[in-house]
Amino acid sequence: MTTSPFHGGGALAEHYDAVRQHSVALIKPLSAEDCAAQSMPDASPAKWHLAHTTWFFETFVLAEFEPNFTPFRPEFRVLFNSYYHGIGERHPRPQRGLLTRPGLGEVLEYRSNVDHRMRALLNSGVASGSWNPLVVLGLQHEQQHQELLLTDIKHLLSCNPLWPAYQDEAARPAGIPSPKGWNTFDGGLIEIGHYGTGFSFDNELPRHRVYLQPYELASSLVNNGEFAKFTLEGGYDDSSYWLSEGWDWRTQNNVNHPLYWQRCDGGWDEFTLGGRRTLDPASPAVHLSYYEADAYARWAGARLPTEAEWEYAAATHTEGSHEGQWFGSAWQWTQSSYAPYPGFRVAAGAVGEYNGKFMVNQYVLRGSSVVTPPSHARLSYRNFFPATARWQFSGVRLARDSG
Numbered sequence: 001m002t003t004s005p006f007h008g009g010g011a012l013a014e015h016y017d018a019v020r021q022h023s024v025a026l027i028k029p030l031s032a033e034d035c036a037a038q039s040m041p042d043a044s045p046a047k048w049h050l051a052h053t054t055w056f057f058e059t060f061v062l063a064e065f066e067p068n069f070t071p072f073r074p075e076f077r078v079l080f081n082s083y084y085h086g087i088g089e090r091h092p093r094p095q096r097g098l099l100t101r102p103g104l105g106e107v108l109e110y111r112s113n114v115d116h117r118m119r120a121l122l123n124s125g126v127a128s129g130s131w132n133p134l135v136v137l138g139l140q141h142e143q144q145h146q147e148l149l150l151t152d153i154k155h156l157l158s159c160n161p162l163w164p165a166y167q168d169e170a171a172r173p174a175g176i177p178s179p180k181g182w183n184t185f186d187g188g189l190i191e192i193g194h195y196g197t198g199f200s201f202d203n204e205l206p207r208h209r210v211y212l213q214p215y216e217l218a219s220s221l222v223n224n225g226e227f228a229k230f231t232l233e234g235g236y237d238d239s240s241y242w243l244s245e246g247w248d249w250r251t252q253n254n255v256n257h258p259l260y261w262q263r264c265d266g267g268w269d270e271f272t273l274g275g276r277r278t279l280d281p282a283s284p285a286v287h288l289s290y291y292e293a294d295a296y297a298r299w300a301g302a303r304l305p306t307e308a309e310w311e312y313a314a315a316t317h318t319e320g321s322h323e324g325q326w327f328g329s330a331w332q333w334t335q336s337s338y339a340p341y342p343g344f345r346v347a348a349g350a351v352g353e354y355n356g357k358f359m360v361n362q363y364v365l366r367g368s369s370v371v372t373p374p375s376h377a378r379l380s381y382r383n384f385f386p387a388t389a390r391w392q393f394s395g396v397r398l399a400r401d402s403g
């Protein structure tokens with residue numbers, strides 16, 4: 001992790017309060033029952049997200065740096081440990097929905113208790129503490145979980161035949177009508193990776209050189225209208241568009257359309273955080289697996305971009321404007337395997353388990369989605385999921401070779 005952007009005064013303490021309060025605000029539209037349920041092993045209950053993000057501060061900051069540290073409840077160290085072997089035992093991920101105790105009220109008390117102690121630590125020397133980078137990491141971690149809380153709640157509510165809304169006015173990715181244009185890049189020797197003094201995760205480092213062949217990237221994301229055409233014209237039924245593993249996956253799981261699409265009078269509805277709605281043809285197609293994204297690209301006579309192609313293009317095109325759906329619409333699958341950059345180094349201690357150990361069997365997604373906290377998006381950000389993952393707001397920007 002690079003240095004903190006908070007150099008002094010109470011800026012970090014204020015940021016801490018804002019991020020922590022936002023997590024609690026996210027559950028305001030939910031009942032205690034909504035917060036406790038787990039719809040699948042990949043997703044976690046909202047209550048677990050609230051507790052685990054608190055556990056992160058208690059374990060990595062307070063336990064190390066608070067004078068006379070006493071845990072809020074010692075058993076939470078296991079209950080809300082996600083995947084840190086260096087910390088010890090972990091409660092099994094698929095069983096998070098069985099944790100009816102502690103109740104939501106006690107989890108909120110846990111948050112208040114840790115916040116109170118964190119504030120005391122922050123006020124004791126905001127700029128100088130050696131725990132400062134860990135606090136910043138904890139806040140970035142919490143923002144990641146804010147997005148997961150929403151995608152997990154969307155999946156949970158989609159399993160209910162009443163199709164309840166999380167929030168009637170919940171945002172959907174903004175649409176851009178077809179047709180799209182293409183932006184051309186000469187390629188050559190370019191640089192990618194994080195630079196400057198702001199925060200980045202370790203997986204965005206080090207900045208390094210990459211050679212690109214000439215290429216073109218679509219000026220906008222594939223939208224629902226375009227993806228509906230793929231569906232209507234048999235894209236899901238023709239193995240020639242699909243990777244072998246992808247074809248097996250779609251056959252075994254009987255996948256014939258994007259997750260959350262539902263047939264309605266010859267057209268399509270989609271389940272959104274605002275409930276069931278008519279599919280908006282201009283909105284980006286989202287909740288696609290890597291396999292679906294790749295099959296669509298082949299059908300369209302194109303391919304998925306590499307992450308270097310994406311980052312170089314986004315750096316060029318976001319300098320003067322925010323057009324082009326680079327950020328805030330949908331995560332964009334790249335054909336790049338999630339692997340360490342040349343020279344990548346894992347941080348010492350349990351916190352080194354944050355990213356590095358997941359660098360196998362996953363693909364990188366770039367940009368950010370409609371449910372990513374805006375201050376969390378970055379040009380060099382590397383999100384990653386297995387090829388089968390569909391419950392994130394994941395979409396497609398097409399690429400093709402040029403020249």
Ligand SMILES: [Fe+2]
Nearest residue numbers: 052082141145
């Ligand atoms: Fe986490």
